[in-house]
Amino acid sequence: MYLKDQPEPDESIWLSLNEKLSEIFSDEVQIFFPQELKDYHVDWFMDLERVAFRSSLRYSEDEILERLQAPGHLLMYVVVNSVPEAVLFGYTLPSTYVKTFHLDTIAVKQQRKGIGKRMIEALIDWARTENFLVISVDTEVEDEKGIQLQRFYEGFGFSIVARENSGNLTMKLVL
DSSP states (O other), X not given: OBOTTOOOTTSHHHHHHHHHHHHHHTSOEEEEOOSBOOHHHXXXXXXXXXXXSOGGXXXXXXXXXXXXXXXXXXXXXXEETTEEEEEEEEEEETTOSSOEEEEEEEEEXXXXXXXXXXXXXXXXXXXXXXTOSEEEEEEESSOTTOOOHHHHHHTXXXXXXXXXXXXXXXXXXXX
C-alpha cells in the first residue's frame, strides 16, 4: 500500500524534532515517514502499541490498514539505531466544518522522558503549516499506568469537548 502525501523528513519541523530527540536519546535518531507500507511497518505499529497501551486500546492489523485508508493521514516513526521507539498516526477528519486533524495514535516506548511532548509540539507546528484549524484527540483522564493524559494534552492548549462516564475524553486544540 502506498501512503500518499507523507511529509518529507528534511522539512524544518522534522529536522528540529530530530535534533531534540537526538538530545533525549543521546544517539542517532531517524524521523521516518513510510511512503510505501511494508509488513514490518505494521509490526512496528503493533509492537509500539503493545508497550504503550492496554489490550483493549490496541488495533488489529486489519484496523491499522483500514485507518491508513483515511484521507490526509500522517504516519511517523521515531527510529533509534534501527529500532522503532515511537509512532504518531492521525488523519484529516472529512466530516467537519473546519479543517481538522485527528490524532489517532501516539505510542512511545520510553515514557516520561519528553519524547511524546516533542512529537506533539512538532505535530502542532506541522498542522499549522498544513492549514489545519483544529487538532482533535480521543483520550482518557488517566491511563492504567497513572499517566495524566488529560493534563498532558491540556499542557499544549487542548480543551475538553466531550466527556463520557467511562472517563474517555474528546479534546481539541484550536490552532
